[in-house]
Amino acid sequence: DSGVTQTPKHLITATGQRVTLRCSPRSGDLSVYWYQQSLDQGLQFLIQYYNGEERAKGNILERFSAQQFPDLHSELNLSSLELGDSALYFCASSAVSGTGNEQFFGPGTRLTVL
């Protein structure tokens, strides 16, 4: 158990819908990262937050947005869902930003868009 929690574990929805994925980092970690992993593909970096502020952006679609709240939990919002958005979405946390600190990954949310 990495100490990072993600809810829900599974999510099935329809095209055009909007969903919110939630992540709670390890106690004391200030950085939160979001990744997308499609079937048989590598981890695609989406976005990183540090202590409530956006720090880095990857290839995140405009239909996707995220935020980190004062209690450090983070949410990833996916809207106007398409079939291609079906994937595993991982959240990870690390102690600080801007160093080589390892990231601890949550168990992921499996999103299925029908």
Place this chain on the structure above:
Amino acid sequence: GQNIDQPTEMTATEGAIVQINCTYQTSGFNGLFWYQQHAGEAPTFLSYNVLDGLEEKGRFSSFLSRSKGYSYLLLKELQMKDSASYLCAVSNTGGFKTIFGAGTRLFVKA
């Protein structure tokens, strides 16, 4: 931009040694990570290299050459449970962005 290359698949025998290579190109470098990921599960941290040389941790070792943009992960005394994907990841300057390679799927056979 950033680019990471690693072999797609490798097969090795239980008890043997296997080396998984990773080459990278990055604008700025703040370290290289190796993660292990079993199918359908979260990646777990194996090693971190920021200086040239070899880091050893039990059965796993990782090597880095910054001038060559090259790293390898060495797994000794392979066990069946080592069958997994091994992800090479590079952190850019400032460490704000970590880019993962597509992963190498390792099959360990009896």
